[in-house]
Amino acid sequence: MRVAIAGAGITGLAAAYYLRQAGAEVVLVEKEPRLGGVVRTSRVRGCIIECGPDSFLAAKPAALEIIRELGLESDVIGSNDHGRVTYILKRGRLLPLPEGLMMVAPSRVRPMLSTRLIGWRTKIGMAAEYFRRPPRAPGDRSVSQFLGGHYGQEMVDYLGEPLLAGVYGGDPEKLSATAVLGRFLEMEQRYGSLTRGALAARQKARGAGGPLFRTLRQGLGSLIEAIEARILGQVQLVRGEVETAHQHDGAWRLRVNGSWLDADGLIVACPAWAASSLLRHSSPELASLLDTIPYHDAMTVALGYRRADCSHLPPGFGFLVPMRERDRLLACTFVHNKFSGRAPDDLALLRCFYGADLMAESDETVIRHTREEIDRILNHRAEPLFAEVSRWPRAMAQYTVGHPGRLAEIDRLATQLPGLRLAGNAYRGIGLPDCIASAREAARTLTAAAAPATPPA
Numbered sequence: 001m002r003v004a005i006a007g008a009g010i011t012g013l014a015a016a017y018y019l020r021q022a023g024a025e026v027v028l029v030e031k032e033p034r035l036g037g038v039v040r041t042s043r044v045r046g047c048i049i050e051c052g053p054d055s056f057l058a059a060k061p062a063a064l065e066i067i068r069e070l071g072l073e074s075d076v077i078g079s080n081d082h083g084r085v086t087y088i089l090k091r092g093r094l095l096p097l098p099e100g101l102m103m104v105a106p107s108r109v110r111p112m113l114s115t116r117l118i119g120w121r122t123k124i125g126m127a128a129e130y131f132r133r134p135p136r137a138p139g140d141r142s143v144s145q146f147l148g149g150h151y152g153q154e155m156v157d158y159l160g161e162p163l164l165a166g167v168y169g170g171d172p173e174k175l176s177a178t179a180v181l182g183r184f185l186e187m188e189q190r191y192g193s194l195t196r197g198a199l200a201a202r203q204k205a206r207g208a209g210g211p212l213f214r215t216l217r218q219g220l221g222s223l224i225e226a227i228e229a230r231i232l233g234q235v236q237l238v239r240g241e242v243e244t245a246h247q248h249d250g251a252w253r254l255r256v257n258g259s260w261l262d263a264d265g266l267i268v269a270c271p272a273w274a275a276s277s278l279l280r281h282s283s284p285e286l287a288s289l290l291d292t293i294p295y296h297d298a299m300t301v302a303l304g305y306r307r308a309d310c311s312h313l314p315p316g317f318g319f320l321v322p323m324r325e326r327d328r329l330l331a332c333t334f335v336h337n338k339f340s341g342r343a344p345d346d347l348a349l350l351r352c353f354y355g356a357d358l359m360a361e362s363d364e365t366v367i368r369h370t371r372e373e374i375d376r377i378l379n380h381r382a383e384p385l386f387a388e389v390s391r392w393p394r395a396m397a398q399y400t401v402g403h404p405g406r407l408a409e410i411d412r413l414a415t416q417l418p419g420l421r422l423a424g425n426a427y428r429g430i431g432l433p434d435c436i437a438s439a440r441e442a443a444r445t446l447t448a449a450a451a452p453a454t455p456p457a
């Protein structure tokens, strides 16, 4: 079986790897000169700078599984969780997130009682939440409605919103609770109270542990390099943009750089808006539905300082800026604390995270603005040794209210096009493990469907 893959981000590369494992012939098409999509690691003055994602959740196994298969297991490092403190900016001050939180659901009482992040009214409401009963089939709600219903608006504003902004760069009024907080919806169905669900999850997880976030010693770019090295010479790599793809006599025809390319199957591993464009002739209905999945821009700015100039930084992993307190900056990670080996001992590395606000500005303006915000929040006056800006336009899929229903319809329409699989961050999870899992599933189902049926014994 010959399979074409549109897009060589982590999803397309993982799909190519799994297809080769299954013995398929693979043509991988990528429009950019570099493979890896938003996964990119650069090195400046001995610092390892993640321009896109910096780690993955250990609780979702697909990333660790491919890393193991590629022989990179000994390169996996965990976040320095013994020093894990994340701050939230409130009225100009950085207040630590209370310990024992599962997202916004508390699993420990004392830190919640003593935190200055929320007031007494919210704390009393949280105690009452413990006695909630499971609701009757509530339907999809926004993240704000869901979390606000359990813990009140202050918890949404100072915990839910900033934590989710760091993942989706999105608005809790618009994001779908079912798509984004699936685990908490299960808790609600089972226990009624998220606090009781978090306490039960904590009991269950006791003794399991290990760092929450993992990454690779040399950066996530080394995962891209390892997949490239593994598939090198086994996969036909075509540099160009898939302009259109349609079915012809039960097979797929793709137009790339004006020429036609034939395949038995097609994995579309690019963002939904690009998938929509290339499938517009095959299924206008599917294409217009894909086009309704919104994407947000993202931008990261890495700043390197002399460590000696940063002695006043608080300990911990960094801080989040809630929408209510926000100028432009969404979050800032103290990279040299979060992971070991990211910066030489005499340097400190900060990574700032933005949405669309400064995308159109020059690097110079972005850096100037970042320094102003950082200096104000951290009461910091140091001169950075270097700064690096990375822009990711339309990169963050937004699972807005109604996403589960849209997804069901997308699946239904996609099955009407035999040999087509959609994979990537638009559908069932935006994180690296989700993308890798979607690629593996696409490769598995495609090759299984093509395998000749086993003859009866």
Ligand SMILES: Cc1cc2nc3c(=O)[nH]c(=O)nc-3n(C[C@H](O)[C@H](O)[C@H](O)COP(=O)(O)OP(=O)(O)OC[C@H]3O[C@@H](n4cnc5c(N)ncnc54)[C@H](O)[C@@H]3O)c2cc1C
Pocket: 006, 007, 008, 009, 010, 011, 012, 029, 030, 031, 032, 035, 036, 037, 038, 039, 051, 052, 053, 054, 055, 056, 057, 240, 241, 242, 243, 269, 270, 271, 274, 278, 298, 299, 300, 392, 395, 396, 423, 424, 425, 430, 431, 432, 433, 435
């Ligand atoms: C700044 C940032 C930080 C993040 N942080 C984390 C994190 O810490 N942890 C985590 O788990 N996740 C994180 N994510 C999310 C995660 O990195 C992404 O969801 C994931 O990498 C997306 O991979 P992908 O291959 O599906 O898409 P992309 O990386 O977008 O790759 C798609 C590829 O398709 C190509 N393409 C598009 N159209 C065509 C076409 N018509 N023809 C040919 N090629 C085409 C593009 O050039 C691109 O290379 C982050 C994302 C961003 C942007």
